[in-house]
Amino acid sequence: MTSKFETYQKRRLISSYFSVVISIFLVLFLLGTLGLFVINSKKITNDFKENIPMTVFFKNEAKDSVLSNFDTKLKNSLFIKEYAFVHKDSAAKNNVDIVGKDFMEFLGFNPLQNSFDINLKGDYVVADSIKIIEADIKKNEFVSEIIYDKQLVDLVNNNIKKISFWMLVISGFLAVVAMLLINSSLRLSIYSHRFTIKTMQMVGATKSFIRKPFIWRSIKLGLAGSILAIIALFGLVYYVDGLFPSLQIAKDYISLGIVSAGILFVGIIITTISTFFATQRFLNLRTDDLY
Structure with a gap:
């Protein structure tokens, strides 16, 4: 009976970790794609304009x-x-x-x-x-x-201004959504350990001692999601480069390096901050409120 329960708990735990990694991966992949587009927007628009x-x-x-x-x-x-x-x-x-x-x-x-x-x-x-x-x-x-084509030149330049504005708006919106989604996934993951947190606190463990393993685990989950996002982003880059070889996005190693570093940084920072506040919330709850 006990072994079945432990197996069930392990499966739930793995499922929880998997959902967190997938959430981080999807959000960071979207942010990375958008970031790469913003960095290469001038190159993309120039390539279009140079064909007039x-x-x-x-x-x-x-x-x-x-x-x-x-x-x-x-x-x-x-x-x-x-x-x-x-x-x-x-x-x-x-x-x-x-x-x-x-x-x-x-x-x-x-x-x-x-x-x-x-x-x-x-x-x-x-x-x-x-x-x-x-x-x-x-x-x-x-x-x-x-x-x-004078009209096409004016149309292209006017649309570029509009697209640049909306790309900034979408970037800001996605950044907020990314933090909310990752934060929500991590909070659900930590929620399943709320009794463990409170038990450790009751036997005299300090808040920083309790918080440390959760933060370290979240960083590893963030790294896993970030690496998956970078791999998927590189696959997308090589696919787009095959469709539009004149852009040479795959050969722009500086832009790819900046976006990859940004994905890793955002993945680690968001998971660390979200885990800190999530554990802090359960550490400050009374025992009766855990139910």
Whole structure:
């Protein structure tokens, strides 16, 4: 009979510890994912903005020397991420491949122009910077037209501000929820030991002596949950890196190190503080209140 009861108690204890570790893991994984997103938000937004192309068309009068000089200018410009020269003959061939008809057959000539497809660095894809770059390029008398999606640029920059604000709000909310969930799980775990706590106190054990094993056990549970969260986060990072290799999140070891250290720190601190106050509550209860 006694052995069955002890086995039942052990199972309950293991189940309690398991639920605490899972709670810590889920909360810290969400916080870690959010933290990694916040740290890499600039990289993510820049990657999106750098895919908004700007096309500079040149007049047919522009000779190879003019195009070569412009190529050199782009190569030495700080605001350029990458660019490519598109010859009008290549543009015509691409048009035939897309449309399926050769428009030059009935026109008798190629109406397209030589052009440069330019991708600006993310920091320069804002309305003011683009206007300055556009004005500088238009100083070249052989430039006939500059095309880029102005509305998309404004839309992206406005949405980035909104997303950044809401990410901060969500981060704060999740941090509070994390503390409440972990605190609740640990309190339930310690609740099952309330009679043990009171018995130790009645035989003369000091509060710090009683509290120490509970805090140490909570730290180990916090470490277990934190390690699981870090492993899951690394798995998510490598998955996202496979989908968006240009971001190179998996190779950003500094950001990964900061988030991993933050997860460990938060896991240990929250479990320690929660256990301290939970044990303190039962230590201050009267024996009759335990029931």
